[in-house]
Every structure is written in C-alpha cells, then in structure tokens.
Amino acid sequence: MVLKKRLEYGFSGCSVPVIPRGPRSVRKRGSHKKTLEDSRSCAFELLAAVAGKLLQESESSTSSNVAEGLHPSSIHNGGIKQEQLEKGEALKSECRDQGSWVESVFSSELAPRKRNLESSFGEFPRAVSDTVLEGTSVIPRSKISTKVRHDLKLEIPENKTAAENSPGKVEGGSPNCGDIGRQIKAEGNPNHNVDLTVAINSNSKDPMEIHVNITDSLINSDTSVQLPSYGDSVPNASFPRHKNNVKLRGRVDDENPVGCNVYRSKTRAIRPQTCIGHRRVRKLLASKYWKVAPTLEDCEFSDSDGCMKNVNRCRKAPSTSEVIQCLVPLKKRKLCNHNSTLARDPEGSSESISNSPEKGVKGEKTSPAKNLGRAKVVSSSVVGHQTSLKSRDSHVKFSIKSFKVPELCIDIPENATVGSLKGTVMEAVTAILQGGLRVGVVVHGKKVKDDNKTLLQMGISHNDDLGTLSFTLEAGSRIASQPPNRKEVPILLTCETHHQFSRSAAMESEVLNASFDPSPANNVVNHVETNHELVPSTHEVIKDGTAPDSRALVAVPAVSVEALAVVPVNQKTRRCELVQRRTRRPFSVSEVEALVEAVEKLGTGRCANIRIVIICLLWRDVKLSAFENTDHRTYVDLKDKWKTLVHTATISPHQRRGETVPQDLLDRVLSAHGYWSHHQHKLHGKHLINLL
DNA sequence: CTTAGGG
DNA sequence: CCCTAAG
Numbered sequence: 223m224v225l226k227k228r229l230e231y232g233f234s235g236c237s238v239p240v241i242p243r244g245p246r247s248v249r250k251r252g253s254h255k256k257t258l259e260d261s262r263s264c265a266f267e268l269l270a271a272v273a274g275k276l277l278q279e280s281e282s283s284t285s286s287n288v289a290e291g292l293h294p295s296s297i298h299n300g301g302i303k304q305e306q307l308e309k310g311e312a313l314k315s316e317c318r319d320q321g322s323w324v325e326s327v328f329s330s331e332l333a334p335r336k337r338n339l340e341s342s343f344g345e346f347p348r349a350v351s352d353t354v355l356e357g358t359s360v361i362p363r364s365k366i367s368t369k370v371r372h373d374l375k376l377e378i379p380e381n382k383t384a385a386e387n388s389p390g391k392v393e394g395g396s397p398n399c400g401d402i403g404r405q406i407k408a409e410g411n412p413n414h415n416v417d418l419t420v421a422i423n424s425n426s427k428d429p430m431e432i433h434v435n436i437t438d439s440l441i442n443s444d445t446s447v448q449l450p451s452y453g454d455s456v457p458n459a460s461f462p463r464h465k466n467n468v469k470l471r472g473r474v475d476d477e478n479p480v481g482c483n484v485y486r487s488k489t490r491a492i493r494p495q496t497c498i499g500h501r502r503v504r505k506l507l508a509s510k511y512w513k514v515a516p517t518l519e520d521c522e523f524s525d526s527d528g529c530m531k532n533v534n535r536c537r538k539a540p541s542t543s544e545v546i547q548c549l550v551p552l553k554k555r556k557l558c559n560h561n562s563t564l565a566r567d568p569e570g571s572s573e574s575i576s577n578s579p580e581k582g583v584k585g586e587k588t589s590p591a592k593n594l595g596r597a598k599v600v601s602s603s604v605v606g607h608q609t610s611l612k613s614r615d616s617h618v619k620f621s622i623k624s625f626k627v628p629e630l631c632i633d634i635p636e637n638a639t640v641g642s643l644k645g646t647v648m649e650a651v652t653a654i655l656q657g658g659l660r661v662g663v664v665v666h667g668k669k670v671k672d673d674n675k676t677l678l679q680m681g682i683s684h685n686d687d688l689g690t691l692s693f694t695l696e697a698g699s700r701i702a703s704q705p706p707n708r709k710e711v712p713i714l715l716t717c718e719t720h721h722q723f724s725r726s727a728a729m730e731s732e733v734l735n736a737s738f739d740p741s742p743a744n745n746v747v748n749h750v751e752t753n754h755e756l757v758p759s760t761h762e763v764i765k766d767g768t769a770p771d772s773r774a775l776v777a778v779p780a781v782s783v784e785a786l787a788v789v790p791v792n793q794k795t796r797r798c799e800l801v802q803r804r805t806r807r808p809f810s811v812s813e814v815e816a817l818v819e820a821v822e823k824l825g826t827g828r829c830a831n832i833r834i835v836i837i838c839l840l841w842r843d844v845k846l847s848a849f850e851n852t853d854h855r856t857y858v859d860l861k862d863k864w865k866t867l868v869h870t871a872t873i874s875p876h877q878r879r880g881e882t883v884p885q886d887l888l889d890r891v892l893s894a895h896g897y898w899s900h901h902q903h904k905l906h907g908k909h910l911i912n913l914l
Numbered sequence: 915c916t917t918a919g920g921g
Numbered sequence: 922c923c924c925t926a927a928g
Contacts, residue, residue, distance in 0.1 A: 803922070803923075804922065804923085806922070807922095858922085858923090859922075862922070862923090
C-alpha cells in the first residue's frame with residue numbers, strides 16, 4: 223500500500239502511470255486483472271538489482287521494512303517502473319522462462335490464487351534478494367517423491383516417570399548427521415551445485431513424502447553445508463560446514479502457521495495478502511533467519527503466552543517473527559490463538575479448552591473469575607474420578623501415528639547419478655529421522671524437566687485430558703550432550719489434541735481418533751460441545767459413551783528436523799480444514815430488538831450521526847444488561863445482522879427462514895433503514911454540494 | 915481499526 | 922459468518 227501510493231505519486235525520472243481510482247466497488251472488482259504484457263523485459267534483472275539494494279538495507283533494518291513494502295528509494299534506484307511491478311504474472315512467467323529458482327518462489331504448488339499486487343510489491347524483491355544472496359540462480363529443476371512411513375504406538379504405565387515416558391526411540395537406525403554431510407560431499411562436483419530440496423511430509427493419508435527440487439546453482443560458490451535451523455548447534459566435527467558443496471537449507475512451506483499469537487480477544491490480526499508467491503517469498507525470507515533460530519531449550523514453545531511470543535523473544539533477528547506473523551493467514555493464526563489460549567491455562571486440564579475466550583463451556587466468553595472457578599471445580603472432579611479409576615486401569619495409552627518432516631534443501635552436483643541422488647536423499651532423510659532423538663514431555667504447556675516425576679504427578683492419567691500432553695523431539699544424544707548453552711536442535715514432535723496444536727516452529731500433530739471414558743460426563747460433554755466443530759469424531763465417540771476403556775489417543779505428530787526452532791512445518795490442507803468457524807449464534811428476537819433500537823437511535827454507517835461502532839458498544843451494553851456476555855457480537859456481526867434484517871424485512875414472510883422475527887420489528891427495521899439511508903443520501907448530497 | 919460489500 | 926479491499 224505504501225509502495226503503491228508512492229508510486230502513484232511518482233518518482234522523478236520515472237514515468238509512472240497513475241492508476242485512476244474508481245469507486246470502491248469498481249476498484250475491488252477489476253483492480254487486479256490488468257496485465258501489462260509489454261513490461262516483461264527486464265523485470266527480473268531490475269528486481270534483482272533492487273534486491274541487492276534492499277538486501278543491503280535489510281541488513282540493518284527491521285522487519286517493518288518488509289511489512290511496509292519495498293522502500294521507495296530502492297525502487298527508484300532499481301529503476302523499476304510501476305507497470306513492471308504490477309505485472310505479477312509477467313514476473314512469474316519471466317522467472318519461469320529462465321527456469322530459475324525463482325519459479326519455485328512464485329509458482330505455487332497449490333492452486334493458483336488471486337494475487338495481490340500491492341503486497342507483491344513489497345515482497346517480491348525481498349525474495350529475489352534472498353535468491354541472490356544464496357547464490358542459487360538456477361537452471362534445471364526436478365521433483366522427486368519418495369515415501370516413508372512411521373508408526374509408533376506407545377503404552378505407558380501411569381506410574382512410569384517422565385523419563386521413562388520418553389524413550390527417545392524413533393524407529394530406524396541412526397546414521398548421524400555427519401554421515402550425510404560426508405556422503406553428499408563425496409558425490410559432490412566442485413563445479414556445480416545442485417540445489418536439492420527435500421520436503422518430507424506425512425499425514426494420516428499420505429505417508430511421508432519427500433519432494434526434491436533440484437536446481438543447478440551457477441553462482442553458489444559457497445560450498446559449505448548450511449543447516450540453518452541447526453545453526454551452530456551442530457558441531458562442525460560431525461557436520462562439516464566448510465568446503466562441501468552440499469547445502470541443506472531449511473524452507474518454510476505453504477500453509478503453515480508459523481507460530482501462535484497471543485490471543486487478543488478483540489483484535490483481528492493483520493491479514494496477509496494471500497499470494498502463493500508471497501508466501502514462498504516470505505518463507506525464503508524467513509528461512510534466512512533460521513540460521514539464528516533458537517532452540518527449544520531457549521524457548522519453550524508451548525510456554526504460557528503462546529509460542530509465537532516465545533519465538534519472537536528468542537530469535538536473534540526480531541524482524542522475522544513479525545514478518546512471519548504477518549504471513550500467517552488469519553485463519554491459521556486464529557487457530558494458534560486458540561491454542562495458545564489453551565496452553566496458557568496452567569490448570570485448565572480438560573477444561574482448558576473451554577476457557578478459550580471465544581468459546582466457553584456455554585459457548586460464550588466468560589469472565590476470568592468465572593473461568594477460574596469453573597476450572598477449579600472441574601479439575602477437582604477430574605481428580606476424584608481418576609483416583610476412583612486408578613485401580614482399574616493405570617495405563618495411559620496413546621499412539622503416535624506418524625511423524626512429519628518438513629522440507630530440506632540439499633545441494634548435489636548435477637552430474638551425480640540418479641542412484642547417488644537416491645542415496646543422498648535417503649541418507650539425508652534417515653540421518654534426520656534417526657540422529658538420536660531425545661523426547662521431551664510437555665504438560666500443560668510446560669516442559670517437564672524432572673524425569674523422576676510420575677505421570678500421575680504430572681497430571682497425566684488414563685482418564686485425564688491428554689490434550690494437555692505433548693511431546694517434543696529434540697536433538698539426539700550427541701547434540702544433547704553439548705554444554706547447555708549450546709544451541710540445540712529441537713526436533714519437535716508433538717502429540718496433541720486438535721485444539722492444541724500449539725504450533726511452535728516445527729510442531730505438528732494431529733489426533734486422528736480419540737476416545738475417552740464416558741464417566742466424566744459433564745466435563746467431557748461440555749468439552750465436546752464447545753469443540754465439536756473441531757473434532758467431530760471425538761464428539762461422536764463421547765456422546766455414544768461407547769468409548770473403550772483404553773482411551774487411546776492416536777496422534778500424528780511431526781518430526782521437524784529443520785524448521786525446528788523457528789518456523790512452521792509443511793502443513794497443507796488439513797490444517798485449513800480444521801480452521802474453526804465461529805459457532806453460529808443466531809440473533810434472538812430480543813437481540814434483534816436491541817439492535818433495531820440502537821440503529822433507530824444511532825443510525826448506520828459512516829454518514830450517520832454516530833458511527834455504528836457506537837452501536838456496537840451500545841449493543842453490548844444492552845446485551846450485557848439483558849443477558850451478559852455478548853463480546854461475541856462484533857460490530858461486523860451487528861452490521862451483518864442489520865444487513866440480513868433489512869433483507870428479511872424486504873422479502874415476503876413466507877420466504878423467511880430461521881427464527882421468525884416479529885413483523886413489527888421488521889417494520890421498524892425497514893423504517894429505520896429507510897430513514898438512515900435517506901439521511902445518508904441527504905448528507906452525502908450536502909457533502910457534494912460543499913465540495914462544489 | 916473501521917467500513918462496506920461480496921461470498 | 923467469513924473475507925477483504927479500501928479508507
């Protein structure tokens with residue numbers, strides 16, 4: 223936005239066409255469809271130049287630069303014209319023509335989405351700068367997929383200690399990281415580097431997938447192994463960083479929340495302009511900072527205030543998290559918010575879900591005091607229950623369905639054989655998966671460091687809510703044996719319930735199926751009701767009450783080897799599917815009445831005497847006096863409701879559905895609407911006259 | 915953040 | 922209700 227405005231007003235020396243602005247609706251429809259076919263020529267070069275500039279600037283600047291877009295001066299220096307910048311498509315195809323890495327930046331693996339040019343202004347050059355920086359100006363490219371699968375099942379007696387609960391075993395052998403390095407080195411060709419991206423994904427449907435992007439690096443003379451996320455944590459001895467043409471580079475994938483935000487009840491997070499290219503870009507950008515990624519040791523992701531905050535705090539490049547935060551689509555962040563809210567409640571246990579401000583047990587936000595009281599009640603009831611059941615079944619059962627591993631990047635000579643490529647990939651994957659992992663246990667968002675505590679002592683029992691339990695996979699013994707202040711490679715594995723994907727960096731897990739004892743009926747049912755949209759299967763299971771005793775919790779956690787401390791994992795659609803829509807809360811007649819009354823008083827819209835936001839307040843006041851707890855009615859809701867009310871009032875009664883609004887109310891709606899719209903027009907007319 | 919309007 | 926461009 224900033225950029226665009228600046229451009230519109232032009233830079234001396236550049237002929238900058240000003241895009242005429244039509245009415246909002248017109249602009250909205252057509253603004254992005256323009257194409258400038260003749261501006262393709264040197265966009266890439268120009269952008270690269272700009273990137274260089276920007277890169278220099280970015281060295282010392284903060285992320286705000288990124289958020290705000292490319293600095294005008296950079297543009298000016300780069301000689302970029304607006305039309306070129308606006309030609310998102312042109313840029314893309316340009317890049318594709320060159321077969322460069324940039325293509326992967328701009329072409330999405332997902333379905334193409336609407337591009338937002340304005341945001342691309344700000345981000346594209348950044349991406350290029352990354353590319354330039356990395357020296358991976360590339361030529362050929364290919365993709366490889368392989369599959370791996372991991373299935374773990376755990377059954378742990380409750381009286382086992384946390385340490386015992388963390389067997390630290392992940393199936394498979396364990397060549398260490400150093401082996402990868404050497405292996406690839408052996409096959410390396412000093413003349414060419416192939417940028418090989420390995421993405422390992424797995425979920426319930428797809429076993430682990432490994433995508434490999436091979437790109438021939440022309441520029442990259444830096445032959446060191448780069449494992450940004452490992453950073454310095456990997457001892458050089460075992461993972462040579464020099465004189466090796468293997469390059470492992472972390473990358474962030476699309477569709478991945480980066481972290482959790484602190485929940486702000488009334489704050490809607492900045493929404494990113496959705497553009498796959500941008501995401502790619504952002505992620506590349508973010509990846510730059512992985513090199514300074516903190517470790518789990520440094521910041522506990524599930525920690526009280528939400529992982530994003532922690533990531534934020536820990537990262538040496540403070541800008542990244544801000545950037546990333548902006549990159550995370552709101553939906554996902556909402557999820558994170560939800561989670562962090564949950565995680566924040568230290569004693570919530572099974573009740574913590576319900577303490578989400580957006581969704582209480584009654585589906586409404588409740589006061590802290592109320593929450594507190596309720597939580598206490600619930601937890602005590604849980605305790606009572608678990609003691610009564612203790613003798614019957616003292617095992618906590620759950621299984622970890624699979625791990626998920628994010629993308630990796632590997633450089634390999636282009637003249638390497640396919641066989642060696644396979645071997646290389648295999649080495650990399652196995653090394654990553656098996657490099658001696660350490661399991662951490664996180665209960666109620668806090669990492670349990672005392673290995674001698676029993677599960678029961680930690681509140682982990684077979685009939686407890688396992689949603690508060692999660693695991694982390696951390697670097698294996700080799701790295702773990704480092705001095706504490708050394709950075710650790712937190713390979714995170716989580717085992718969480720749906721509502722608890724505190725998606726710190728690389729955490730990833732999913733409950734495929736969960737069943738509980740039907741006994742704590744009230745508690746569980748409440749829990750379910752408030753979350754049934756999120757976890758339908760759980761809902762059914764619990765409602766049936768037919769759940770087996772075992773309370774098996776099957777989770778699909780992820781091993782993120784890479785993104786580890788900072789960044790998100792590859793999580794495509796499924797997480798999106800889980801995005802929670804607010805529960806539908808039809809307006810009651812009394813609410814409608816209150817709304818009508820408020821609108822009658824205050825009017826609607828911009829030109830009314832008082833802005834509708836005041837209506838919101840008034841509305842809330844009215845509601846509070848009547849029913850309490852109406853924070854879930856935002857001004858947007860009220861606006862929408864008013865919209866539908868007007869519509870309802872307009873249509874014939876037999877066409878109306880849902881709760882029937884009394885006709886007299888509808889009449890009032892119509893009259894108020896007519897009055898205010900008339901008033902608005904009058905005011906608008908006056909305004910026009912004044913202008914003339 | 916708010917407004918407005920489409921989905 | 923959600924989303925998001927525009928202000």
